[in-house]
Amino acid sequence: MGTKGEVWQGTLALMVLKTLEAMGSLHGYGVARRIEQTSGNKLIVQYGTLYPALLKLEQEGYIASEWGVSENNRRAKFYKLTRAGRRQLERETRDWEQATAILARFLSPAEEA
Amino acid sequence: MRKLRALWMRLRGVVALGKTEDEFSAELESHLQMHIEDNLRAGMSAQQARREAILKLGGIEQTTQAYRERGTLPLLDNLLRDVRYALRGFRRNPVFTMTVIATLTLGIGATTAVFSVVDPILFRSLPYANPEQLVSVGLTAPIIPVEFMLGGSYYDWRDHQHPFTALTSETGVEACDLTEQNAIRLNCAHAESSFLSTLGIAPVLGRSFTEEEDRPSAPKVALISYGLWQRRFGRDADVLNKTIAIDGQQTRIIGVLPRSFEMPTLEPADILVPQALDETEQRKADPGRVMYAFARLKPGLTREQAKAELQPVFEYSLRLAPHAFVRKFTSECVPYVTVSSKM
Structure with a gap:
């Protein structure tokens, strides 16, 4: 097993938004598991940190929540992306791509000397 | 007057969110149950399953605290400032202040979240004597x-x-x-x-x-x-x-x-x-x-x-x-x- 990483500061919100975009409506536990899966189990989500992040996103109006019933007939709170959340996801994705592109340029071997 | 209106809007936002701690406990409980069920399916003993789920969550108490902090603290600074204005402006505009207080009582009720420490590193004892x-x-x-x-x-x-x-x-x-x-x-x-x-x-x-x-x-x-x-x-x-x-x-x-x-x-x-x-x-x-x-x-x-x-x-x-x-x-x-x- 390779070393597992913590979720980098500031990226959890983006992962949550992206997960909800992909999955539609999902409960907190599902979001956490999905993030771990998507990362190929390379990321550890301390589940406790997820809920404050969900609350913050909801306060900001990017996601909305509703109580419902889970696949195993359990009552659970489901989160879904709002219209503002979709826009925010686009924005954050752009920012993130830009940031990684810049970093990649730093890390790649110099082409023009 | 606009300032007071802004305060009202924000507080209404808090009310609308209706995040009570009871609701959050229910959410955590359902999270734990789902995790425990998954663990049981993965072949763990009941005790193991529960323990692993709680561990992974980072402790129920700590998570609730972290959640509470997120729910109250970002607002706190502004809230206190606004309350300061409200108190100061009270004599100038008693009717408005009264309305706000009465309305808020209806909305938020007797929420008395405590100002407590979320220990950034779980289970570390806090740096205060006794x-x-x-x-x-x-x-x-x-x-x-x-x-x-x-x-x-x-x-x-x-x-x-x-x-x-x-x-x-x-x-x-x-x-x-x-x-x-x-x-x-x-x-x-x-x-x-x-x-x-x-x-x-x-x-x-x-x-x-x-x-x-x-x-x-x-x-x-x-x-x-x-x-x-x-x-x-x-x-x-x-x-x-x-x-x-x-x-x-x-x-x-x-x-x-x-x-x-x-x-x-x-x-x-x-x-x-x-x-x-x-x-x-x-x-x-x-x-x-x-x-x-x-x-x-x-x-x-x-x-x-x-x-x-x-x-x-x-x-x-x-x-x-x-x-x-x-x-x-x-x-x-x-x-x-x-x-x-x-x-």
Whole structure:
């Protein structure tokens, strides 16, 4: 097993938004598991940190929540992306791509000397 | 008027969100159940399954605390500022204030979230001596979910309270600038002279400030954080009595805080300075400066007993409070440190 990483500061919100975009409506536990899966189990989500992040996103109006019933007939709170959340996801994705592109340029071997 | 409207809108937002702690417990409980079921399916024993689920969550108590912080703290600063305006503007616009208070009571009810510590590193004990004796103490109102104090009441409480061996106050953390070569922006915490001794914190170098140094006209002194000492002064013991310029004011360094030092609110603090309130003026002031008070219970005293003993000073504050507030005020005395080690 390779070393597992913590979720980098500031990226959890983006992962949550992206997960909800992909999955539609999902409960907190599902979001956490999905993030771990998507990362190929390379990321550890301390589940406790997820809920404050969900609350913050909801306060900001990017996601909305509703109580419902889970696949195993359990009552659970489901989160879904709002219209503002979709826009925010686009924005954050752009920012993130830009940031990684810049970093990649730093890390790649110099082409023009 | 626009400011007041903005306050109303924001508070309505809080109400609309309707995030009660009960609801959150239900959400956590359902999270745990789902995780436990998955673990059982993966072949764990019942006990193992539950233990692993709780571990992965990071502890129920801690998670609830973190959640609560997220729910209240970002608003807190602004909220307190708005309340300050509301109190100040009360005489000018009593009808409006009354409406807000009445409406808010309906909306938020008696939420009395405690101002407690979310330990950033779980299960580490907090850097205060005998933390079980420490409480945060003050007034709460429907619109203010944490205990707060007002300068107009605090000094009377301090003079006449019985349940505590010490009562102290702080007036918050604000941005400040180290205005000298390689100027940097820092966070300055403002506290009373008894602050460190009440929390049971001893500087690693030098001393805390005295009552005399905590007066408005006193020459400026400061304690610096361990981090700042390390970064800026290379942990040089000669840092004591060195003069630095904070926001243009010459300030003498008299001590270095321990590495583990944290403000009760967990706000980052690089420098601790006297709050330097004019006590005589505050005693007369109405409502006075908004502050946070912390106290150490006398040994063996419970919070309930302390609360009962605080009744007379609480009634003093009630007499000062604007009429519309009076019925809404309750005195609070909550355990300050709530780190749980139950797993």
